[in-house]
Amino acid sequence: MRTKSSATVDAAESTDPVASQLGVARLRLGWSLEEASARTRLHLNVIRRLEAGDFDKFPSVAYARGFLRIYSRELGLDPKKILRDFQPLSEPEDSILDLRPEMLESLPTRAAEPILTTRGIGLGVMGLVGVFVFSVVGIQLYRVWPVKSPKDPSTLAPIGAVEKSTLPSSAPAAGTSSSIPVAKQGEALSSLPMVQTSENNPTPAPAAPQQLRIKARKDTWVRIVAIRDGKEVQLFEDTIDEDDVVPAKDDPAWSGDAFVVTTREAADAEIIFNDSNFGPYEKPGPQTFRLPAGR
Structure with missing residues (x-):
């Protein structure tokens, strides 16, 4: 009863309409x-600042909006209405919400990393060693494989030339018969321009970058990291509102050789990969997974 009475006084003293709604709820x-902190996984100091209207004590407006969205949803309020009523003192400087473990205790995957001790460090070292070994093996295979080929190394470039040059040697009769009815002339197959044959067959063209969008079934927090030329580039980290698609359909999709997706609730995030909606990830709850799976 003493704790509840204290909470009642705190809620009554707040003059901010948004903060008052939170305290009353x-x-x-x-x-x-303390119970609210345990149920919402938000730090106790964060809840106190939200109910007191001390939004300027957060590092940025993006922090305040993210915490308001999470806390209001757990209290049974409408997060969108709360955010509409929220009037920050200044415009947000950064739309990316980099939540810190000391403020949000339920961050998936990366929030748990600082808790790891010697065992976690050992697993990390083993993982790095494994990556190094696979890299060395891949380089050796790349160096040894061309030696086993009976072809002249000059035939390996361009990519389109390899496939076209091997066709006449393996099946000359088939290649000749397929080209004569189309041309209806006495031109030799070798006289056709190399660039023209490459354009007619788009298969040898370099693979286009992978594309990714996320559609939220409910308000959900996600982090997107792209792999480009072997380097990780963080593209997004924030909460996506219900039914919203990020990036929007009118904007370019995220692109990269591969992606690492981290979700707070995988069941609430639909994966739109290369313009195909694959639905949510196969396992619910906090998840970290790679797209495409084999990359």
């Missing part, structure tokens, strides 16, 4: 500040 549920 919490008291209606009969939660103390």
